[in-house]
Amino acid sequence: xxxxxxxxRNKLSEQDAIERAKQGDAEAFQLLYDLHKRRVYxxxxxxxxxxASAEDLTQEAFLQLFRKIGTFRGExxxxxxxxxMAVNVVLMQLRKKNLPLVPIDETTEGEEEGTVRKELGAADxxxxxxxxxxxxxxxxxxxxxxxRTIFVLHDVEGYEHNExxxxxxxxxxxxxxxxxxxRIKLRDLLRANRAEKVAxxx
Amino acid sequence: MNCLQFENAxxxxxxxxxxxxxxxxLNSCSACSGLLADLSLISSEAxxxxxxxxxxxxxxxxxxxxxxxxxxxxxxxxxxxxGFFHRWRTAWLVPxxxxxxxxxxxxxxxxxxxxxxxPIAKQRTPAAPVVPAVSAEDKDVMNTVASRPPAQVAAxxxxxxxxxxxxxxxxxxxxxxxNDIYSQQxxxxxYEQKQMVYRLAVDQNNExxx
Numbered sequence: 001x002x003x004x005x006x007x008x009r010n011k012l013s014e015q016d017a018i019e020r021a022k023q024g025d026a027e028a029f030q031l032l033y034d035l036h037k038r039r040v041y042x043x044x045x046x047x048x049x050x051x052a053s054a055e056d057l058t059q060e061a062f063l064q065l066f067r068k069i070g071t072f073r074g075e076x077x078x079x080x081x082x083x084x085m086a087v088n089v090v091l092m093q094l095r096k097k098n099l100p101l102v103p104i105d106e107t108t109e110g111e112e113e114g115t116v117r118k119e120l121g122a123a124d125x126x127x128x129x130x131x132x133x134x135x136x137x138x139x140x141x142x143x144x145x146x147x148r149t150i151f152v153l154h155d156v157e158g159y160e161h162n163e164x165x166x167x168x169x170x171x172x173x174x175x176x177x178x179x180x181x182x183r184i185k186l187r188d189l190l191r192a193n194r195a196e197k198v199a200x201x202x
Numbered sequence: 203m204n205c206l207q208f209e210n211a212x213x214x215x216x217x218x219x220x221x222x223x224x225x226x227x228l229n230s231c232s233a234c235s236g237l238l239a240d241l242s243l244i245s246s247e248a249x250x251x252x253x254x255x256x257x258x259x260x261x262x263x264x265x266x267x268x269x270x271x272x273x274x275x276x277x278x279x280x281x282x283x284x285g286f287f288h289r290w291r292t293a294w295l296v297p298x299x300x301x302x303x304x305x306x307x308x309x310x311x312x313x314x315x316x317x318x319x320x321p322i323a324k325q326r327t328p329a330a331p332v333v334p335a336v337s338a339e340d341k342d343v344m345n346t347v348a349s350r351p352p353a354q355v356a357a358x359x360x361x362x363x364x365x366x367x368x369x370x371x372x373x374x375x376x377x378x379x380x381n382d383i384y385s386q387q388x389x390x391x392x393y394e395q396k397q398m399v400y401r402l403a404v405d406q407n408n409e410x411x412x
Contacts, residue, residue: 023276024273024274024275024276025275026266026269026270026275029266029269029274029275030262030266033262033265034262037257037261037262038254038255038256038257039254041255041256041257041261042252042253042254042255045255046251046252054257055257055258055260055261058257058261059261059264059265059268062261062265063265063268063269066265066269066274067272067274127239127240127243127244130243130247131243131244131247133247133250133251136244136247136248136250136251137251140251151248152251155244155245155248155249156248156249156251156252157252158249176213176214176217177213179213180212180213180216180241183241183244183245184241186244187237187240187241187244190244
């Protein structure tokens with residue numbers, strides 16, 4: 001169940017809360033925060049892989065939202081508006097830290113081109129039908145920021161390439177290509193993790 | 203089509219735009235079919251990462267203080283009631299937590315001493331005693347709940363740590379701007395938060411004993 005679908009305190013609807021928040025009602029602000037805090041925080045946590053950063057960014061996303069709530073006219077769902085704002089806040093933060101939103105190909109091209117060739121004769125090293133969620137999470141956290149951004153936005157959050165391209169400021173083709181490389185990188189990390197486990201056992 | 207060509211076009215394949223040439227290569231190459239299976243698996247398992255995590259109560263407290271500071275909240279301050287607090291019983295107060303709260307209030311709002319020539323801001327400066335990471339009172343509370351299931355004990359420890367951290371942040375804010383009423387309110391909220399943790403621990407313990 002999403003936060004927005006939970007029973008609402010004091011029967012105040014989200015729409016009522018938005019209108020009351022525009023008038024400066026503290027309870028309405030808190031209700032809106034309570035309804036959406038988990039989704040926004042979880043998004044920030046997945047995109048940064050860091051609790052402290054996720055907390056700061058969650059606060060910043062809500063702050064920006066509440067500053068602009070007077071302009072919300074209901075053309076899109078409130079949750080969609082907030083979610084997009086949270087993504088933008090995270091992307092802005094990554095830009096401020098000079099972390100690449102789109103991975104730098106030169107640093108990884110060589111190793112990725114050889115991916116398939118390394119596979120020849122190694123069919124037994126497949127991921128074998130299932131991936132432990134914790135291992136996957138750990139591998140995503142290990143991704144370089146640019147790869148993690150694209151992977152989280154597309155495969156986890158479900159954004160389309162045209163939306164990602166617009167948010168990040170790259171071409172659709174670039175978004176597709178970087179997603180592919182992110183998945184390849186994840187595969188390498190997961191396989192390395194599995195190989196490590198096997199080595200420990202033997 | 204060779205393996206390298208296949209991999210270069212794999213992203214289109216995964217997007218559902220497969221050509222007969224790619225399909226033919228896939229049927230004859232175990233390495234590429236393995237690669238495709240792995241990438242599809244990673245993509246499909248990604249949705250399992252869409253977990254829901256609970257943020258710290260500190261976020262709302264800081265956010266509320268900021269909203270008041272910017273004038274976005276335009277009504278008199280009310281006691282803070284973070285989402286999960288409303289279900290906490292308020293039958294009676296834990297004496298030590300109440301004393302802590304009162305002590306903080308007295309320190310925070312104590313009037314100027316006669317004959318003291320310090321500027322007003324300096325007279326109000328020290329908000330409350332610095333809260334150690336684990337105080338003797340915290341240890342007492344943890345001892346009170348020690349017999350409860352490990353997950354609950356861990357939750358109490360975490361709540362206390364968060365409350366202490368919030369108190370330290372608020373103390374810092376008051377120290378930086380002693381006359382800022384929002385920082386003062388934040389500090390009082392922080393002590394209220396800790397008081398609630400104490401109260402919940404003792405209330406639940408009493409319920410168990412009945």
